[in-house]
Amino acid sequence: MAIDIDSIIKSAEQGIAHLAQQTLSDYTTQAVADGKDILNAIKEDLAGYTEQLAVGEIDQDTFNNLIQNDVSLVKMTALEQAGLAEAALDKFVSGVESIIITAAVSAIP
Amino acid sequence: MSTTILRWLAVLCFALLGLAGCATISDYDQVSYQNATSLKVDTLALIDKSSGSYAAHEQDIAAVTLELDKAYEYDNGRPLNTITMDMWNELRARYDAFLADWKRKGSFNQTAIRDYKVGYSGDAGISALFDRIIKLESGKNKPD
Numbered sequence: 001m002a003i004d005i006d007s008i009i010k011s012a013e014q015g016i017a018h019l020a021q022q023t024l025s026d027y028t029t030q031a032v033a034d035g036k037d038i039l040n041a042i043k044e045d046l047a048g049y050t051e052q053l054a055v056g057e058i059d060q061d062t063f064n065n066l067i068q069n070d071v072s073l074v075k076m077t078a079l080e081q082a083g084l085a086e087a088a089l090d091k092f093v094s095g096v097e098s099i100i101i102t103a104a105v106s107a108i109p
Numbered sequence: 110m111s112t113t114i115l116r117w118l119a120v121l122c123f124a125l126l127g128l129a130g131c132a133t134i135s136d137y138d139q140v141s142y143q144n145a146t147s148l149k150v151d152t153l154a155l156i157d158k159s160s161g162s163y164a165a166h167e168q169d170i171a172a173v174t175l176e177l178d179k180a181y182e183y184d185n186g187r188p189l190n191t192i193t194m195d196m197w198n199e200l201r202a203r204y205d206a207f208l209a210d211w212k213r214k215g216s217f218n219q220t221a222i223r224d225y226k227v228g229y230s231g232d233a234g235i236s237a238l239f240d241r242i243i244k245l246e247s248g249k250n251k252p253d
Contacts, residue, residue: 041232048229057220061213065206066224066234072199073233076241079199083192083245086134091250093131 008100008107015099019092027088031081038077042070135189137249144180145246149239151176152204156226156235159207159217170208177201193245200238207235 045066053063155173158166181197184190207225211217217225228234 037232038237041228041230041237044230045228045233049224052220052224052229057218058224059214061210062217062221062224065203065210066228068206069203069225069228069235069238070233072203073237073241076196076199076238079192079196080241080245080248083134084248086192087249090132090134094250 004107008103011103011106012096012099015103016096019095019099023088023092023095027084031084034081035077038073042073045070132189134192135187135249136252137246138187141180141184141187141193142243142246144176144183145239145243148173148176148180149236149243152239153226153236156207156222159211159222159225160219162216163208163212164215174208177204193242196238196242196245200235200242203235203238 049058049063049066052058053060058066151173155166155169158169163170181194181201184193184197187193223229224234226234227236
């Protein structure tokens with residue numbers, strides 16, 4: 001009894017391409033949108049804090065802390081995106097596993 | 110089933126076991142998620158109290174700090190959780206800086222309180238830092 005390896009590979013390739021489109025590109029689109037939102041918020045913060053410092057609503061120590069909070073926000077957003085990318089990749093690998101099993105089992109006469 | 114098929118399936122099984130063992134980040138954890146969401150609420154409530162004196166709220170501060178320590182240690186004990194721990198370290202540094210500023214000044218006006226909580230934009234501050242941890246946890250893969 002011969003196994004048609006080419007058929008298995010072709011079927012798996014199609015499934016994996018579809019899975020990559022779903023799992024990875026959705027994640028990338030969301031990551032770019034989130035990144036833009038954060039940068040807009042920080043731009044607004046910088047202008048606001050500077051104005052508040054100028055009119056004495058906050059002092060230099062608080063100003064420095066608030067700026068540092070925004071720096072941390074940038075770092076943590078990058079960490080979040082890295083983590084979500086890893087989770088998406090893990091999900092992708094798990095999906096590939098499932099596709100290969102399905103393709104192999106369905107090829108057995 | 111022929112020997113050839115059995116051999117082929119054996120190779121496939123080893124390959125799949127290899128793939129399955131390649132997780133790079135921890136799965137979603139309900140306790141971790143609840144810790145972060147609960148601490149966000151508690152921390153923002155504590156910042157609201159900074160309109161009053163630091164000395165008058167030392168017990169409140171100690172209570173929130175203890176919960177932060179517990180959440181930190183819980184996540185620290187999870188495997189493949191380095192990114193979340195890097196985030197907790199960053200957030201903890203900002204929380205400590207807020208407390209130091211409060212202690213130095215005695216109390217804050219409403220402008221500083223709002224800025225510490227959500228930033229001038231309303232989308233930043235310590236609230237947004239918690240959101241990063243919460244969003245990562247909720248985006249992790251759910252265990253089977």
